[in-house]
Amino acid sequence: MKILGIETSCDETAISLVEDGRSIMSNVIASQVEIHARYGGIVPEVASRQHMLEIVPTLRSSLDQADTDVSALDAIAVTNGPGLAGALLVGVNFAKAISFGRDLQLIGVNHLEGHIYANWLEGRNPETEAGFPLICLIASGGHTDLVLMSGHGSYRLLGRTRDDAAGEAFDKAARVLGLGFPGGPAIQKIAEAAKGTEILPRAWLRGTYDFSFSGIKTALLNKAKETGIYPSSDKREYDKEFVVEIAAAFQLSLAEVMVAKTIDAAREYNCKGILLGGGVAANSVLRQMFKDKAELHLFIPSPRLCTDNGAMIASCAYFMSEGGRGHIDTVDMDVNPSLKLGID
Ligand code: KG4
């Protein structure tokens, strides 16, 4: 079964063709990151307009890459939430048009569930390699959720961020340090040169699986102010060294809390494996820490499948339809910017 996965919930116009939920035939991502970088963050209206410009060429490239055409498709999957309303609308309406015009099944996919299913691509299969229940950490620009997955489509939210999402915290910290947008990759890169001289606090919120990242962001802001790095824009040599150290300390604090809480939850719920997803799961320090500490089967998509892509949407749709749930939408399907993950 060949499913086209369309993803436009934020700042990537992404379309992918996936066969039987696990085999990627094409994966095209038109990133708007350079456009939004000028404004220091994502501008929703600019994102919607850019999706309009990119969506047809992205479909063409995706079909070309798979060396096929629309007639080969069995179903159309599209992210219908959560995300930016105007951005989601572009993908959803485009998907509806293809589905209506070609009489193809339409499957609306929750973006967060899509991030989980990136773990079924690239030859891996958490269900057979580990088995349910699985613990999933979804850490992206808009969410930091710890989810217990007891079967396909069966989720329980164990904890979530009470303030900033992890990716949002990375983006804000990078802005304070003058590192540009998106912040996660910028902080990761500069932190490589750190000697480990700075330490920032961790918010453990003991007794819950919730996260809080705003305190550490404020601690970083205060240090940046004390040292004159913020709001100053002319960085001195001394500042550069400090920026490297504070960026590394920030990255370490976030990673440590996410790793510890995920492993604790996996133990408490007798999970057989750990799944990561979302843009922050592309972070090399977080990935390595999980590899060092997880004593369970560990699944981490390659970085290009952690950040937003259409393949994860197509994969998720396959398990929603073929996987026994028979999920099909109609042209009445709407976008839902605050769509929640189905919770048992
Ligand atoms: O999943 P994603 O592509 O989009 C959303 O669903 O939000 O995640 C984007 C977020 C951004 O905040 C970005 O800074 C962060 O993921 N990110 C990273 C890395 N790559 C992307 N954060 C830390 N380290 C990275 N290497």
Ligand code: ZN
């Ligand atoms: Zn995402």
